[in-house]
Every structure is written in C-alpha cells, then in structure tokens.
Amino acid sequence: MPSTSNKNEAKSIFVANVKGGVGKSTLTIMLARALASVMPPQKITVIDTDLQRTTTEFLTLSNPEINIEFLPITPAFENTNISLVQQFIRQNEFRPGHVVIIDTPAGSSQRLWNLVGEGYSVLVPTTLSNADLAPTENFIRNIDKVKLRYNKNHPHLIICPNKVPFGQKDFSMMSDRLDNHDVVIGPPIRDLASVRHFYNGKYDKWDNQSNQNAQDDFKKFGDFVTKYIINGELDKIYNKEKLTKNIIPFEKANN
Numbered sequence: 001m002p003s004t005s006n007k008n009e010a011k012s013i014f015v016a017n018v019k020g021g022v023g024k025s026t027l028t029i030m031l032a033r034a035l036a037s038v039m040p041p042q043k044i045t046v047i048d049t050d051l052q053r054t055t056t057e058f059l060t061l062s063n064p065e066i067n068i069e070f071l072p073i074t075p076a077f078e079n080t081n082i083s084l085v086q087q088f089i090r091q092n093e094f095r096p097g098h099v100v101i102i103d104t105p106a107g108s109s110q111r112l113w114n115l116v117g118e119g120y121s122v123l124v125p126t127t128l129s130n131a132d133l134a135p136t137e138n139f140i141r142n143i144d145k146v147k148l149r150y151n152k153n154h155p156h157l158i159i160c161p162n163k164v165p166f167g168q169k170d171f172s173m174m175s176d177r178l179d180n181h182d183v184v185i186g187p188p189i190r191d192l193a194s195v196r197h198f199y200n201g202k203y204d205k206w207d208n209q210s211n212q213n214a215q216d217d218f219k220k221f222g223d224f225v226t227k228y229i230i231n232g233e234l235d236k237i238y239n240k241e242k243l244t245k246n247i248i249p250f251e252k253a254n255n
C-alpha cells in the first residue's frame with residue numbers, strides 16, 4: 001500500500017486488541033452504523049471473525065444494507081479463514097471508495113498479528129484501567145514489530161479509550177504511558193448504560209432520545225474515523241510532521 005492515500009482509496013480498518021471485553025465488537029458495530037449514514041452502505045463490508053457472531057447478529061438485524069461476512073478465526077479454522085480475510089482485503093484494494101471493517105477475536109497469535117499488520121489502520125479499544133492498558137501496550141509492541149519487519153508505516157494505530165467514566169477529562173495517564181509508541185489517541189467513548197443493554201435485541205429502540213449520550217459519542221467517533229482514516233488525514237500528518245516523537249495524542253494537541 002502506498003505511503004500516501006486519498007479519499008477514494010479503499011481502506012481496511014481492523015478493530016483489535018489481545019484483551020477481551022474491551023469493546024471491539026461494539027466499536028465495529030457502531031462504526032459501521034456511523035459510516036452507513038455518511039457514505040453508501042453498499043461500499044461498507046464488515047468481516048466478523050469472532051466465533052461469538054455478536055457483530056453479525058446485531059448488524060444483520062439493524063443494518064441489513066451493510067455487507068456482512070462471517071469468517072471465524074479460531075485455532076481450528078485459523079489458517080483457512082485468515083487466508084480468506086487476507087484475500088478479501090487485497091481484492092478490496094481494487095474497489096475505490098470501499099471500506100472493510102474487521103472485528104477480531106481476543107487473544108494472541110502471531111498469524112492474527114500478521115493479518116492485522118496488513119490493514120490500513122487498526123482501532124484498538126481499551127479502558128483506562130491498568131489491567132487493560134498493560135496488555136494493550138503489549139499488543140501495540142507486537143504490531144509495531146510486524147511493521148518494522150516489513151518496513152511499513154501502515155497500519156496506523158489508533159487507541160480508542162472506551163468505557164470512560166463520565167466527567168473524566170484527564171487522559172494524561174494514558175498518553176504518558178503510550179508516549180513511546182507510534183499511536184494516535186482517538187475520541188473517548190464513555191461508559192454508556194444504553195450500550196451495556198443494546199445486545200438484548202433492543203437495537204430497534206437504539207435511535208431514541210434516551211440514548212443521546214451514546215449517539216453523541218459514536219457520532220464523534222464516526223466523524224473522527226471519516227476524517228483521519230477514510231479521508232486520509234492521518235497520512236498527511238505522518239508525512240508532513242516527520243515525527244520525531246512517535247505520538248499524536250489528539251486530546252493533548254486539541255487543548
């Protein structure tokens with residue numbers, strides 16, 4: 001993949017972390033929905049590689065106009081389906097304006113990291129707790145190794161603070177900790193009661209006013225991904241700044 005991109009170039013976005021329960025499937029679902037409201041849904045494909053099928057089940061009901069592929073990556077299927085996901089991403093590169101979002105299972109496997117390393121960008125959800133930040137850092141290091149090995153500046157890693165307590169404004173603990181890594185910190189998503197309940201088949205009630213906080217957070221998140229990933233703003237920043245310090249914490253930079 002070239003080091004610069006434009007708006008029309010196809011993009012593959014992985015949602016990944018070794019840590020379970022950090023919000024990978026939730027972010028995949030909400031991102032697909034957010035993008036479907038700003039671009040033709042036919043140009044969006046979601047690949048659900050998690051055997052739990054959460055993403056497939058939710059999106060099939062809520063947004064049938066989005067393409068959904070279920071290709072579980074488990075030790076038993078790993079080799080076959082990793083190759084299929086790889087093929088899908090490579091074919092997609094020839095489809096201008098298309099976006100593939102890949103929800104991945106928790107866990108650490110070199111083959112999965114190599115696959116994630118082929119993406120244009122990786123969204124890495126984590127809470128602010130040390131119990132999640134420590135394995136997240138480990139995950140970042142492993143993807144960095146893959147990038148180094150193949151001498152690539154993609155995928156761009158975007159850390160997505162998730163389940164952030166309401167009122168939390170200080171992200172210095174996270175940005176200090178990630179200071180030495182080649183990552184960007186995306187907009188925070190708060191600990192939202194409505195998200196905790198939305199898997200019980202209540203997706204049809206999702207769009208009502210009581211979910212205003214959730215709608216606000218996911219709108220900001222979708223806008224961020226559209227601007228920085230889909231429209232290629234991150235590539236411009238990386239190319240222009242010739243970064244010596246390998247981090248652009250937006251929360252800091254914006255203040």
Ligand SMILES: Nc1ncnc2c1ncn2[C@@H]1O[C@H](COP(=O)(O)OP(=O)(O)OP(=O)(O)O)[C@@H](O)[C@H]1O
Binds near residue numbers: 019027197199
């Ligand atoms: N912003 C949020 N606010 C409140 N609850 C959340 C939020 N994000 C995720 N959750 C809840 O946390 C749980 C785990 O989320 P999710 O299934 O998206 O994580 P995951 O990383 O995909 O997990 P797994 O590793 O098992 O695939 C779910 O019950 C979900 O509803």
Ligand SMILES: [Mg+2]
Binds near residue numbers: 024026
């Ligand atoms: Mg999941």
